Amino acid sequence: MQNIVWFRAIFVNRDRGYYKSSMGGVRVREETDEQLKLVKEPSLQSFGIVIAFMACGYGAAVYSEDSSLWKLVYVVSGLFVGLACIEDWEYCDFNRTTNELRQKRYTVYDKILHLFSTKNDQIVVTSLSDIVDVEVEEQYVRYFGNTYQTVMVYDTGIRIGVTESFIYGNKSDQEAIADKIRTFLRLGERPGVVDGDTSSSSGDEEDFEHVDPEELKDDLGKPL
Numbered sequence: 216m217q218n219i220v221w222f223r224a225i226f227v228n229r230d231r232g233y234y235k236s237s238m239g240g241v242r243v244r245e246e247t248d249e250q251l252k253l254v255k256e257p258s259l260q261s262f263g264i265v266i267a268f269m270a271c272g273y274g275a276a277v278y279s280e281d282s283s284l285w286k287l288v289y290v291v292s293g294l295f296v297g298l299a300c301i302e303d304w305e306y307c308d309f310n311r312t313t314n315e316l317r318q319k320r321y322t323v324y325d326k327i328l329h330l331f332s333t334k335n336d337q338i339v340v341t342s343l344s345d346i347v348d349v350e351v352e353e354q355y356v357r358y359f360g361n362t363y364q365t366v367m368v369y370d371t372g373i374r375i376g377v378t379e380s381f382i383y384g385n386k387s388d389q390e391a392i393a394d395k396i397r398t399f400l401r402l403g404e405r406p407g408v409v410d411g412d413t414s415s416s417s418g419d420e421e422d423f424e425h426v427d428p429e430e431l432k433d434d435l436g437k438p439l
Contacts, residue, residue, distance in 0.1 A: 240382040241365070241392050251309040251399045253392070255378050257302040257323075268297030298323050307377050309343065309399055316341045316367075320379060345369045346400060349393045354381050363389040367396070 245252040272293020276286035304321040318339040321329075348368040355361050362381035366374045377392065397403070 240384060241377060241389075243395070246395075246399075249311045251396070253307040253309075253377060255302075255305040255382075257304070261301045264300045265294070265297035268293040268300070303379070305378050309396070311343065311399075314343050316343055316346070318375075339375075341369070341375070343400060345371070346402070347405075348402065349396045349400075350374075351386060351389045351393050352376075352381075353386065356381075359383070361386070365389050365392045365396070 240258065241253050241255050243252070244254045269290070270293070272290045275289040275293075279286060279289065301323045303323075304326065306317075306319040308317045308319075310317070318341075319336055346367050347370050350366055350368060352364045352366055352374075353361055354364070360383070362383050363386050364381045365377040367377070368374055377396075382389070
């Protein structure tokens with residue numbers, strides 16, 4: 216029985232304040248007091264799928280008796296099908312200076328077009344002040360097991376994931392990412408929402424006058 220071992224590479228540079236690690240498919244690209252940059256890049260399995268489809272197309276071209284044009288079609292088709300299976304590049308940048316969270320996502324075709332075009336990137340920008348919690352969601356995939364996703368909870372109830380899709384792996388890796396985001400945003404130092412609701416409700420109660428039920432009976436018995 217062949218054992219599959221997952222390696223997690225960690226690099227620490229204390230002088231520059233950078234911490235780079237790979238946790239559950241999400242890598243910390245840069246971490247300082249003012250910025251936290253997370254990135255998810257295609258795995259080796261994705262590039263392995265590209266090679267597999269290219270090999271199928273090449274094999275069909277070699278053992279086929281069709282014309283050279285059709286053989287070229289087989290190879291190119293295998294390449295494009297393999298590229299379509301590559302995972303996306305996803306970037307999640309927290310900036311405390313601008314109080315913004317910027318999320319970008321690129322497909323392999325976007326990466327190729329960037330070599331020939333300078334089109335504007337599609338960026339999702341939200342405010343760090345609106346984030347009230349960071350959680351790890353779990354989803355079961357039949358025949359494959361559990362997948363996990365780190366999501367940010369906003370005060371409006373919206374939930375946005377650090378990555379667009381769920382990731383296979385250990386839940387502890389996603390919890391490590393969630394803890395790192397909570398620490399960077401200093402969510403524990405913010406005043407609780409429950410306390411604010413309690414104070415407002417107590418203030419509303421003081422605005423109402425308490426009336427004795429006996430006084431109401433006397434008022435109802437008086438003629439108009």
